[in-house]
Amino acid sequence: MKKIINDPKNFVNEMLEGILVAHQDQLKYLNDDFRSLLRSDVTKKNKVGLMTGGGSGHLPLFLGYVGKGMLDACAVGGVFASPSAKTMFELTKAIDNGAGVIYIFGNYGGDVINFNMSEEMAKIEGIRIEQVIGNDDVASAPKGSENDRRGVAGIFFIYKIAGAYAEEMASIDEVKRIAEKARINTRTMGVGLSPCILPEIGKPTFEIGEDDMEVGIGIHGEAGIKKGKLESADEIAEDIMGKILADYSFNSGDEVSVLINGLGATPKEELYIIYRKIFKILNSKGINVFHPYIGEFATSLEMSGISISLLKLDDELKYFLSKPAKTPFFEQAQL
Amino acid sequence: MKKIINDPKNFVNEMLEGILVAHQDQLKYLNDDFRSLLRSDVTKKNKVGLMTGGGSGHLPLFLGYVGKGMLDACAVGGVFASPSAKTMFELTKAIDNGAGVIYIFGNYGGDVINFNMSEEMAKIEGIRIEQVIGNDDVASAPKGSENDRRGVAGIFFIYKIAGAYAEEMASIDEVKRIAEKARINTRTMGVGLSPCILPEIGKPTFEIGEDDMEVGIGIHGEAGIKKGKLESADEIAEDIMGKILADYSFNSGDEVSVLINGLGATPKEELYIIYRKIFKILNSKGINVFHPYIGEFATSLEMSGISISLLKLDDELKYFLSKPAKTPFFEQAQL
Numbered sequence: 009m010k011k012i013i014n015d016p017k018n019f020v021n022e023m024l025e026g027i028l029v030a031h032q033d034q035l036k037y038l039n040d041d042f043r044s045l046l047r048s049d050v051t052k053k054n055k056v057g058l059m060t061g062g063g064s065g066h067l068p069l070f071l072g073y074v075g076k077g078m079l080d081a082c083a084v085g086g087v088f089a090s091p092s093a094k095t096m097f098e099l100t101k102a103i104d105n106g107a108g109v110i111y112i113f114g115n116y117g118g119d120v121i122n123f124n125m126s127e128e129m130a131k132i133e134g135i136r137i138e139q140v141i142g143n144d145d146v147a148s149a150p151k152g153s154e155n156d157r158r159g160v161a162g163i164f165f166i167y168k169i170a171g172a173y174a175e176e177m178a179s180i181d182e183v184k185r186i187a188e189k190a191r192i193n194t195r196t197m198g199v200g201l202s203p204c205i206l207p208e209i210g211k212p213t214f215e216i217g218e219d220d221m222e223v224g225i226g227i228h229g230e231a232g233i234k235k236g237k238l239e240s241a242d243e244i245a246e247d248i249m250g251k252i253l254a255d256y257s258f259n260s261g262d263e264v265s266v267l268i269n270g271l272g273a274t275p276k277e278e279l280y281i282i283y284r285k286i287f288k289i290l291n292s293k294g295i296n297v298f299h300p301y302i303g304e305f306a307t308s309l310e311m312s313g314i315s316i317s318l319l320k321l322d323d324e325l326k327y328f329l330s331k332p333a334k335t336p337f338f339e340q341a342q343l
Numbered sequence: 344m345k346k347i348i349n350d351p352k353n354f355v356n357e358m359l360e361g362i363l364v365a366h367q368d369q370l371k372y373l374n375d376d377f378r379s380l381l382r383s384d385v386t387k388k389n390k391v392g393l394m395t396g397g398g399s400g401h402l403p404l405f406l407g408y409v410g411k412g413m414l415d416a417c418a419v420g421g422v423f424a425s426p427s428a429k430t431m432f433e434l435t436k437a438i439d440n441g442a443g444v445i446y447i448f449g450n451y452g453g454d455v456i457n458f459n460m461s462e463e464m465a466k467i468e469g470i471r472i473e474q475v476i477g478n479d480d481v482a483s484a485p486k487g488s489e490n491d492r493r494g495v496a497g498i499f500f501i502y503k504i505a506g507a508y509a510e511e512m513a514s515i516d517e518v519k520r521i522a523e524k525a526r527i528n529t530r531t532m533g534v535g536l537s538p539c540i541l542p543e544i545g546k547p548t549f550e551i552g553e554d555d556m557e558v559g560i561g562i563h564g565e566a567g568i569k570k571g572k573l574e575s576a577d578e579i580a581e582d583i584m585g586k587i588l589a590d591y592s593f594n595s596g597d598e599v600s601v602l603i604n605g606l607g608a609t610p611k612e613e614l615y616i617i618y619r620k621i622f623k624i625l626n627s628k629g630i631n632v633f634h635p636y637i638g639e640f641a642t643s644l645e646m647s648g649i650s651i652s653l654l655k656l657d658d659e660l661k662y663f664l665s666k667p668a669k670t671p672f673f674e675q676a677q678l
Contacts, residue, residue: 010536010537010553010554010573010647011610011613012534012536012576012579012609012613012616012617012648012649013575013576013613013616014575014576014577014616019612019616022576022615022616022619023612023615023616023619024615025619026614026615026616026617026618026619026622027615029618029619029622030615030618030622030635030637064612065610065612067610067611067612067615068611199347201345201347202345218345219345238345240348240349241347241348241349241357242349244347272608272610273607273608273645273647274347274645275400275402275607275642275644275645276402276403276639276642276672277354277358277399277400277402277644278346278347278348279361280357280358280359280361280362280365280402281347281348281349281354281357281358281361282347282361283361283364283365284357284358284360284361284364287361287364287365300365302365304611304639307610307611309610309612310608310609310610310647312345312608312645313347314347334676337611339674339675339676340674341669341674341676
């Protein structure tokens with residue numbers, strides 16, 4: 009295991025301490041607990057609170073999207089592990105401005121259980137809670153079983169769009185409506201080339217042959233749908249785009265945003281080589297790209313590989329995607 | 344060699360094609376040559392032109408900093424290879440607005456020769472040229488031989504500060520003066536944990552033991568100053584900071600900006616674990632950090648490792664560092 013770390017047991021807390029001293033103008037934490045992160049600017053009375061949470065090891069996910077125009081808080085878990093319901097509940101109380109709180113998180117067992125528990129506790133306190141559960145990973149369950157799918161990089165689009173609408177003081181019903189639309193309109197699939205190593209475990213999360221790739225792999229190394237020889241960038245793009253486009257109604261004349269996400273160790277150069285082909289494929293189908301996002305948005309430590317996400321746009325999704333945002337890990341001027 | 348690419352011969356041009364289709368709102372190219380990149384917005388008459396250039400494989404370097412508040416053009420070379428003098432010259436003519444052009448590039452043999460040739464050609468056309476040559480890598484030559492040092496990630500600070508001043512329509516003498524001040528006030532040192540593979544070569548750029556690291560390594564795998572067992576993040580931070588702080592007058596009461604740069608495969612989590620210790624070290628010496636930059640700014644394909652850069656600030660450097668910028672790879676609102 010070759011990592012620039014200290015004692016593996018301190019990996020998460022030392023990372024969080026680094027983030028907090030680096031970004032204290034934008035982030036603060038609650039109750040002396042580094043794992044309860046929230047925006048340090050005062051949010052407005054009656055603004056809907058937006059909260060996420062999830063395991064560590066996926067930066068910028070999840071905490072990296074806490075900031076202006078995006079989220080209000082993040083409950084941080086151990087490496088690839090859910091944060092506690094108590095952390096979620098304390099944060100919920102802290103960010104409720106009287107308009108309720110929406111939990112936006114990925115579809116993983118531990119997170120679902122803990123967010124449900126936190127919701128129960130919050131309801132007792134009289135706080136209205138809604139949930140939006142990211143399930144964009146096409147490879148993780150067949151069409152027709154969308155609710156069984158895992159959430160991966162596409163959750164970025166939900167954060168961005170819901171965050172922009174909440175910033176405009178929309179009601180909880182309205183913010184939930186648009187977050188659900190962004191969720192339903194997003195599809196993702198990835199390919200892994202090499203595994204990552206969890207600091208406290210010290211062994212690779214999965215095995216993969218020297219010349220092989222795994223299509224459809226999850227961001228914790230969950231099994232994909234196809235293992236085989238590494239293909240060319242163009243072949244990978246064709247394969248993944250074929251599956252994504254067949255899974256939802258992406259049609260000629262549509263406008264989409266594309267997210268090309270590096271899983272951690274993959275050079276940015278390769279993300280652009282993939283994007284080149286994706287742009288051609290979409291072009292050939294008469295689908296127009298609005299503002300692609302290319303970089304690292306949801307990683308798996310030093311895993312190498314990429315994921316491709318498509319968000320089908322309409323006028324209001326495009327309007328909110330275009331709004332400015334500013335977090336420690338993501339900054340966008342008005343498009 | 345495990346890369347998401349097509350024919351290795353097309354690596355650079357396909358990457359550039361991807362960048363151009365992704366960022367056509369911000370970038371364009373000259374004379375049907377993808378390797379001649381410039382800002383697509385019209386720059387003002389009499390604005391000093393700022394140009395860089397260098398090998399591919401270092402994204403966001405070099406081309407990633409072409410945009411508002413930073414550079415006007417970039418000449419793009421092959422992987423780890425200098426762009427041609429002809430490319431540089433054509434771009435020089437294109438971006439000269441009557442106020443002259445400053446070449447800002449790293450201190451590497453091929454780049455120096457080609458920028459000098461381009462300067463000669465430009466002078467014949469009556470274009471005034473100045474040069475600012477990044478040499479921030481403390482490990483690459485001893486104190487007293489600063490002009491022999493290589494340029495690495497710290498060139499980001501020169502781009503940012505010179506770019507902001509040029510945007511305010513300062514004269515070429517003034518922009519050169521501040522760019523030189525940023526250059527002189529910047530120090531960097533890195534550590535490598537694993538090599539990268541050049542697509543057309545297919546073999547690692549250097550050898551490094553399974554449990555080893557190399558301190559002072561260059562961004563093309565140039566030999567460092569110390570090979571040995573991998574140390575902890577805190578030990579690495581102490582070691583590198585000791586050398587950087589001893590190399591220039593960083594004193595109690597000073598204000599610095601810090602750049603923690605990932606070389607390609609190193610997770611962001613590790614960058615923050617390193618930053619945590621660097622912040623403590625600076626704190627203990629009475630040195631104040633203004634706005635740290637933490638992420639990938641100058642990479643070496645999938646090399647794993649990091650570099651640490653310090654820029655000693657004064658009022659005007661801080662003023663221009665704080666100005667907004669917007670390029671395809673870097674965005675900052677007014678600080």
